[in-house]
Amino acid sequence: MSESFARLSPAVSMGIEEEFLLIDRELMLPATPTVHQSNALQDIRPGQGATSQEWLSCQVEHASAVLQDAPAATTALLRFRQNLASVAEGFGLIAAPIGTAPTIAEFGAAVSNDPRYRQMTDLAPGIAADQYINGMHVHVSVPDPETGIRALNGIRRWLPLLTALGANSPFWRGLDSGFASWRSIHYRRWMVNGVPPAFRDFTDYENRIDALVNSDVVADRGGISWLARLSQLHPTIEIRACDVQLQVLDAVVLATLIRALVCAAIDQPSRVQPEPELLDVAHWQAAKFGLSSRLLDPFTGAPVLADVVVWQAFNQAWPYLVEFGDEELVRSGLELFLAQGTGATRQRKMAQLSGLTGVINHSGGAIADTERPPLASSHRPDPVRY
Template identity: 35%
Template sequence: MNGPTVGVEEEFLLLDPRTGENVPAAPAVAGKLPERLREQHRREFRHSMIEMVTPVCGSLDEVRDSLLRMRQAAADGAAAAGANLVALGATPVGEPGLTVTDDSRYRAIVGHYGPIVGDPAVCGCHVHVGVPDRETAIKVSNHLRPWLPVVQAMFVNSPFFAGADTGHASWRSMQLDRWPGLGPTPYFESGPDLERTVRLLVGAGVMMDDSLLLWHARPSARYPTVEVRVADVCPSAADAVLLTALIRALVGTALDDVAAGRRALPIPDWVLKAAHWNAAHNGLGGTLLDPSRETTRPAWELVDELVETVTPALDRHGDLDTTYELVAALRTVGTGTDRLRREHERAGGDLVATLAGAARRTVAG
């Protein structure tokens, strides 16, 4: 193993093949999973979602194999339950009934946040990267802040809502903006600084408790990892492998900076919030706000700068060739949102046909 360990969490929608609506089939799908994969399943907030989690992995090959195996098993279980497993960041048509999993914690969230909980399901891809300890995780999160908007732009995959194109590349991101406790990671000097902030937010009711600290990058409360949760669920396993490689390399680069005593740039929160909104709206289809320079730049110029910045870490991890190939493929085929919009146009505006294509891509090798 040449780099930090990684783990990937993927959330998927369960859709009716005939209507494209969300189907509350998660319990049935979970029951159809092979015994060997049931430990990698997690219950989600809604019965129309299913989450699968890789084991701790040391290489991209391990990540890829695990993702393909989990996606296929979950898709087979969904088919047996009369649904399609679809890697899509936001509910594309609707969610009749909005069935919430019967769990005391989920019921408490409903009671605390009220009508926001009625928003239809959204699905992300979260990458955990191993770090030595919590203090290091906090410093690494500071260094990640200026790069996460461009990562978000690369992995947008949710243009549709209520049966129509929203005009946003990631409707999931727009929808999540309604929740307090989400958004750009604040800059923290230390563990006590973070803990003081969390106590204040919990005391004010912005967070129901400290487990609902859901910033784009966060030190895990349970493991020695940094969790990055800015991306929509990826349309294919190959996209998720690219996301994993880039996040691991960003963390590796940040660890180098921390070891060398280089402080992260304290970018104002409002600049980061604007950069993330811009990324969620545009994807890679125009300009992005560069938080470090506080100016707009062509999106692919920022992607190239990101890749160049993390190239030493990619090389050290053994991920360089794979990442270069996958970035070249992304440049050719576009983001998940780009692909969905092209397919939607080719299908003459037939969203159900578009979603069927997305279901096939979800399990494609």
């Protein structure tokens, strides 16, 4: 870790956006917009975050305030989720932190009145009608646009792993999709998605963005849905690879890991970029398997066991995790992911026990759960083993 980063690190903040599905408790289907019409959700503002309606009337999004550390992130997410669960319960609804809707009504939910959502629905109604997907976006502050480009170029190789770790959307229209993150596959249907290209500098980035927006199908910069991009509203890089997480602990572990990987990308830029087609197939593979099979090594491109890539990322992030005081949190969180699986694994286990109804009810109960189940094994790797 360089001396320049050590001086900068106290100013590296993060923000977390989470999207949730509102499900009718009796019908076990995505809910009507009644709760939105009451303004009850918009009144939830713990920690000065912001709450808004997402793409569909059965969705809600929470954007946290600026967060300086993991304890603050845990408190902010937990308070919002507790409030959301309480408000939803009052309307006979379940607030579900799952990446896709396991069951969908024959007649879909209404699209929100946001002009941009309406415009995109008019452009691609067949895709928009299926937008029952919920993600978690992590913002990490950057001091200037050129540093943001360095972060973008450096985080590219880790985006497939983040997709795998954050996989929490196996079910779709009453069936197992065969993917750990069906949300990731669904999202690939939009006009600009996937791993972003490598950029020479911020001017190159702006020129490419302008060219896309000048096309007939990208209405504005918000339509550029790369897995990582520079925020158009905040001085941040936005990482969009993860599904919304079942539990607060999962979300905070991923967010703090992402912050450390962004810091590593800024502080130790790589001279060699992975080929775009390799990252594209690595993302698909990560969405398919999560952590249950092999992933592509982000440096060699060879298929390796998932835990090898997980601890490669931990090793890359380790000096910055130590700097922020997040080392033990992320180490134990990654151990938990490897020992007991991602949210997709846990959803599938619940489906075996009690079907999709059980999945929905379980997710509603997990939304504000802070208890960690015990580790199935004790796997404590040397942080410099890879």
